[in-house]
Amino acid sequence: MSRIGVFVCHCGSNIAGTVDISQVLEASKDLPNVVLAADNKYTCSDQGQQAIKDAIVEHGLDRIVIGCCSPRMHELTFRKMLTQTDLNPYMLEIANIREQCSWVHKDKEVGTPKAIGLMKMAVAKVDRDRPLFTMNIPVNKRALIIGGGIAGMQAALDIADAGYPVTIVETTPSLGGKMVMLDKTFPTMDCSACICTPKMADVGSHPNITMKTLSEVEKIGGYVGNFEVTIRERAKYIDYDKCTGCGLCETKCPVKVESEFDQGMGMRKAIYKPFAQAVPAKPTIDAAHCRYLNEGKCKVCSKVCPLGCINYEDQDKVSTEVYGAIIVAMGYKLINWADIYAEYGGGRYSDVITGLQFERLVNASGPTEGHIIRPSDGAEPKSVVIVKCVGSRDPEKGRSYCSRACCMYGAKHAHQYLDKVPGGKCYVFYMDVRTPGKGYDEFYMNTQHDGAQYLRGRVSKIYEQNGKLICKGEDTLSGQQVTVEADMVVLETAMVPADDADRIGAMLGITRDKDLWLSEAHPKLRPVETNSGGVYLAGTCQGPKDIPDTVAQASAAAMKVAILFSKDELESNAMIASSDPAICNGCGACVAICPYQAITLEEVEMRENSMKVIRPISKVNPGLCQGCGACTVACRPGAMDLRGFTDEQIMREVEALCQW
Numbered sequence: 001m002s003r004i005g006v007f008v009c010h011c012g013s014n015i016a017g018t019v020d021i022s023q024v025l026e027a028s029k030d031l032p033n034v035v036l037a038a039d040n041k042y043t044c045s046d047q048g049q050q051a052i053k054d055a056i057v058e059h060g061l062d063r064i065v066i067g068c069c070s071p072r073m074h075e076l077t078f079r080k081m082l083t084q085t086d087l088n089p090y091m092l093e094i095a096n097i098r099e100q101c102s103w104v105h106k107d108k109e110v111g112t113p114k115a116i117g118l119m120k121m122a123v124a125k126v127d128r129d130r131p132l133f134t135m136n137i138p139v140n141k142r143a144l145i146i147g148g149g150i151a152g153m154q155a156a157l158d159i160a161d162a163g164y165p166v167t168i169v170e171t172t173p174s175l176g177g178k179m180v181m182l183d184k185t186f187p188t189m190d191c192s193a194c195i196c197t198p199k200m201a202d203v204g205s206h207p208n209i210t211m212k213t214l215s216e217v218e219k220i221g222g223y224v225g226n227f228e229v230t231i232r233e234r235a236k237y238i239d240y241d242k243c244t245g246c247g248l249c250e251t252k253c254p255v256k257v258e259s260e261f262d263q264g265m266g267m268r269k270a271i272y273k274p275f276a277q278a279v280p281a282k283p284t285i286d287a288a289h290c291r292y293l294n295e296g297k298c299k300v301c302s303k304v305c306p307l308g309c310i311n312y313e314d315q316d317k318v319s320t321e322v323y324g325a326i327i328v329a330m331g332y333k334l335i336n337w338a339d340i341y342a343e344y345g346g347g348r349y350s351d352v353i354t355g356l357q358f359e360r361l362v363n364a365s366g367p368t369e370g371h372i373i374r375p376s377d378g379a380e381p382k383s384v385v386i387v388k389c390v391g392s393r394d395p396e397k398g399r400s401y402c403s404r405a406c407c408m409y410g411a412k413h414a415h416q417y418l419d420k421v422p423g424g425k426c427y428v429f430y431m432d433v434r435t436p437g438k439g440y441d442e443f444y445m446n447t448q449h450d451g452a453q454y455l456r457g458r459v460s461k462i463y464e465q466n467g468k469l470i471c472k473g474e475d476t477l478s479g480q481q482v483t484v485e486a487d488m489v490v491l492e493t494a495m496v497p498a499d500d501a502d503r504i505g506a507m508l509g510i511t512r513d514k515d516l517w518l519s520e521a522h523p524k525l526r527p528v529e530t531n532s533g534g535v536y537l538a539g540t541c542q543g544p545k546d547i548p549d550t551v552a553q554a555s556a557a558a559m560k561v562a563i564l565f566s567k568d569e570l571e572s573n574a575m576i577a578s579s580d581p582a583i584c585n586g587c588g589a590c591v592a593i594c595p596y597q598a599i600t601l602e603e604v605e606m607r608e609n610s611m612k613v614i615r616p617i618s619k620v621n622p623g624l625c626q627g628c629g630a631c632t633v634a635c636r637p638g639a640m641d642l643r644g645f646t647d648e649q650i651m652r653e654v655e656a657l658c659q660w
């Protein structure tokens with residue numbers, strides 16, 4: 001027979017204003033196995049907690065029910081209180097008679113019976129509570145960062161400066177992401193490379209940072225404090241220990257291909273460094289285009305290299321290491337506008353370019369050394385049309401969301417064009433102008449002073465006529481159809497999730513939102529955490545944002561990692577799923593449904609009809625299980641149960657509710 005103590009909180013008048021506490025006490029006293037029912041003005045106060053601790057001793061209580069606020073508010077408080085007694089902290093149930101009762105009802109006639117019902121359910125459940133125990137998980141104090149853009153670099157530097165080792169994995173040959181491709185950054189117009197490349201150099205030379213470029217994460221197992229990660233470093237065909245980055249190989253290489261870094265506006269060689277300030281400052285051979293690797297002849301780079309660094313036999317290196325925390329900072333890509341906007345020429349007109357291509361054109365270290373020219377004939381465009389929201393705020397063709405940075409970089413592009421092409425004409429088609437940042441609105445207003453003409457409306461068609469691009473649209477302010485002739489059109493295209501977001505998200509158990517961005521645990525209160533313990537988000541992989549917001553989020557994610565690493569051990573969740581091997585039929589439904597990859601099927605030797613058989617049985621990893629309960633619903637034979645929320649306990653609650 002259990003000995004249950006019931007405590008009802010007034011919460012000042014928060015509960016007592018709409019619930020008759022004396023009636024609740026009266027009803028609770030007579031519930032099965034209840035040996036004490038008492039009330040308190042503020043149960044969470046020191047005096048309130050002391051009263052419960054005293055009652056446990058005085059009445060020999062072995063289970064506690066507290067009728068008070070939401071368990072989200074004070075369950076942990078009361079569990080901590082129980083650790084100061086002889087009771088297991090899980091021999092406690094909270095009846096939420098505030099948020100779910102007194103706060104949603106106006107008078108005691110309704111609030112009181114409902115509170116009594118909630119107390120009955122909690123008493124029925126606590127009667128079946130069993131002591132639960134946590135495990136101590138050691139924390140491996142090494143962080144992994146996926147993505148080497150400004151978000152990944154900022155997070156890596158912050159964690160490394162806090163004294164912890166960091167590995168940064170980047171798929172391309174250099175750190176920097178999109179920021180290092182930009183010419184200037186709004187609204188201050190500082191040179192993007194000048195503020196980005198020192199960070200790249202700091203990452204490259206930091207004693208606590210290991211940099212793996214041209215690399216990708218292949219496999220992730222384990223759990224918070226102990227992620228087992230397999231990383232593939234693709235072959236670079238260069239001995240980086242010997243190479244000084246002199247660049248002779250690159251100058252002599254006879255193969256030219258379109259440069260990814262220059263967004264196809266310039267060329268690179270088959271052995272190349274993507275840009276002058278790349279980190280690492282050493283070249284790599286693009287195996288898909290190297291003449292020797294494909295045709296067996298050439299070897300020019302090897303012949304000219306003074307230090308014998310070229311190694312055509314180089315192989316991918318695959319390694320597996322353990323990390324305590326992971327930050328995903330894999331950024332964004334731009335929507336493939338040509339596939340969805342046939343009315344803009346669908347990619348047929350070379351003078352219709354994207355904003356990122358414009359960044360490379362206007363950049364002094366870009367393929368045209370900063371001269372704005374038409375890709376078709378190299379002439380300076382005397383008129384430019386900038387089209388905002390291409391793919392953003394367009395649920396029919398693109399995405400319904402706003403890409404947040406485009407209003408500002410659209411204004412930046414107008415300013416840059418008018419600055420570099422005196423007398424040039426610049427028209428900006430827009431839906432709305434959104435400039436909610438420090439100094440942003442002033443920057444946009446200045447663009448209009450510079451001479452940019454803003455036209456409110458979408459461009460409905462772009463076509464070529466007599467060597468000009470004709471942009472047709474509606475000016476919704478005047479209600480007139482407008483036709484603008486331009487030499488060049490710049491499309492400010494939507495940011496969309498990076499190609500690999502789905503795969504990385506699935507490996508880490510990170511859910512994706514309706515627009516397929518990686519989801520934070522809570523949009524307001526846990527914006528850098530994910531639902532997987534020890535996994536954090538930084539930058540645009542979580543949604544469109546500009547550089548200041550990206551950097552702020554990266555530092556916040558780094559701080560979360562530093563907090564995690566400040567402990568030597570973590571306590572695992574006690575309320576986790578467990579499978580009964582006698583009932584489990586090894587169907588694997590739990591494995592498929594678990595969002596945290598916490599369940600595996602393991603071959604177990606058993607006796608069936610006095611015969612030895614080997615059967616697959618589901619096994620829960622206590623470090624990974626977050627106690628969501630999805631497996632218990634999927635388990636058809638009923639082998640899976642959630643500790644603290646067993647089927648029996650839930651049925652008891654339902655029965656109590658039905659009797660009420």
Ligand SMILES: Cc1cc2nc3c(=O)[nH]c(=O)nc-3n(C[C@H](O)[C@H](O)[C@H](O)COP(=O)(O)OP(=O)(O)OC[C@H]3O[C@@H](n4cnc5c(N)ncnc54)[C@H](O)[C@@H]3O)c2cc1C
Binds near residue numbers: 147356545
């Ligand atoms: C045309 C244009 C102009 C802009 N101008 C400005 C401006 O003036 N001011 C401003 O504040 N913002 C501007 N922005 C926005 C700015 O680009 C972003 O805020 C910033 O780049 C976000 O940084 P990030 O690190 O989150 O992402 P990214 O820059 O996209 O970096 C992500 C990195 O992760 C790597 N990666 C991707 N997948 C993987 C993987 N699976 N494994 C390992 N690595 C991976 C990528 O290669 C990349 O290096 C502009 C954007 C555009 C398109």
